[in-house]
Amino acid sequence: MKPDWTAPATLLADPEWVRARIGGAAKLYGCARPEVLGTIWWYSLSSVLVAPALEGLVAGALVDPALAATELDLVADGRFLGARATRPLSGGLPELGAAFAKTLGTAITTIATVTGARERALGAIATDSIGNRLLWTPEPERAMALAEPLVAAIDLDLPKPRFVRVGRTPAVRRASCCLIYEVGNPKCVSCPRQTPSERDARLRAALG
Numbered sequence: 741m742k743p744d745w746t747a748p749a750t751l752l753a754d755p756e757w758v759r760a761r762i763g764g765a766a767k768l769y770g771c772a773r774p775e776v777l778g779t780i781w782w783y784s785l786s787s788v789l790v791a792p793a794l795e796g797l798v799a800g801a802l803v804d805p806a807l808a809a810t811e812l813d814l815v816a817d818g819r820f821l822g823a824r825a826t827r828p829l830s831g832g833l834p835e836l837g838a839a840f841a842k843t844l845g846t847a848i849t850t851i852a853t854v855t856g857a858r859e860r861a862l863g864a865i866a867t868d869s870i871g872n873r874l875l876w877t878p879e880p881e882r883a884m885a886l887a888e889p890l891v892a893a894i895d896l897d898l899p900k901p902r903f904v905r906v907g908r909t910p911a912v913r914r915a916s917c918c919l920i921y922e923v924g925n926p927k928c929v930s931c932p933r934q935t936p937s938e939r940d941a942r943l944r945a946a947l948g
Contacts, residue, residue, distance in 0.1 A: 743813035743821050749789065750807045752847040759854045764818040769923040776922045778855030782847070782862050783918035785820055786869040788812065789847070792825040793836060794870065797886060798877040802836055804829040805843050833886075837893025845896055863898045864916035867891055871901040871912040880910055906940075906947040 751757040762774070765781045772780075789812070793805035803809075803825035813821040829835060848862045870891060874883035887901040902913040914932045921927045927934055929942045 741815065741821060744816045745814055747812045747814060748808075749810035749812055749823070749843075752785075752789075752807055753850055755850055755854050758850050761818060762851075762855060768817060768819070769920075769925075772923050774855040775857040776919045778851050778857040779861065779865070779917075779919045780923070782851050782857070783865050783869075783916075783920075785812075785847070786844075786866050787873060788820040788823045789843070790840070790866070790869050791873050792823055793829075793840065794873045794883075795877055796825065796829075797833075797836060797890070798874065798879055798883050802829040802831070803827070805836070805840050807843050807846060810843070833889060833893050837890060837895060840890075840894045841896055844894065848896075860897075861916065863896055865918065866896075867898045867901050868912055868914050868916045871903065874901075875903075875910055875912065884910060904943075906943045909947045911943060911947060 762778050762781050765777045766772070769777060769780055789810065790805065792803050792810065796803040804827050805825065809825055809827045811824045811826060813823065815821060829839060844866050848859050848866070851857060851862060852859045871887055874880070874887050877883045884903050891898050891901055899915040902915065903910050904913045905911070911930060914930045917931060917933050918928065921931070929946045930939060932939070
């Protein structure tokens with residue numbers, strides 16, 4: 741699928757733009773409280789937003805996750821297809837963490853202000869997005885080892901990333917809930933708002 745348009749990530753600091761995009765999410769997910777739509781929207785966006793820098797980290801070629809150095813690809817219905825970093829980043833994990841802190845902190849603050857969603861809950865989603873995106877890289881075992889030091893370097897009081905193994909397959913042990921069930925959809929396979937036994941059974945069924 742090709743994007744219908746590309747937006748500078750700096751728009752995530754613009755409350756009016758964010759409010760309009762989250763309002764448009766109602767067309768995808770149905771009417772719901774603003775904090776629910778904002779949380780679902782952030783769950784989708786955060787996974788895309790962190791991807792370029794995490795892929796660069798695992799590959800050994802750091803790119804800047806700053807909003808001013810990131811472009812977002814969208815389709816007409818408001819979904820995010822991907823993101824691109826437009827410049828490299830000098831330094832190492834401390835510099836990457838500091839850059840991520842500004843990007844995630846700005847986006848989370850804007851969404852919380854616009855929707856009333858709790859910043860701590862949005863931060864937990866960011867941690868889980870980081871964990872998932874690291875698992876999707878070509879070196880998931882090495883990537884998992886980078887997760888905790890990276891989140892510590894971000895220093896936004898995010899929960900620690902956690903992983904479990906389903907057989908030989910690693911998966912994120914979620915700290916967050918995207919609230920998708922609030923708009924009539926099933927809970928995610930790894931949703932923390934289900935009993936541990938139910939979650940483990942669903943993960944085994946999905947991942948073998």
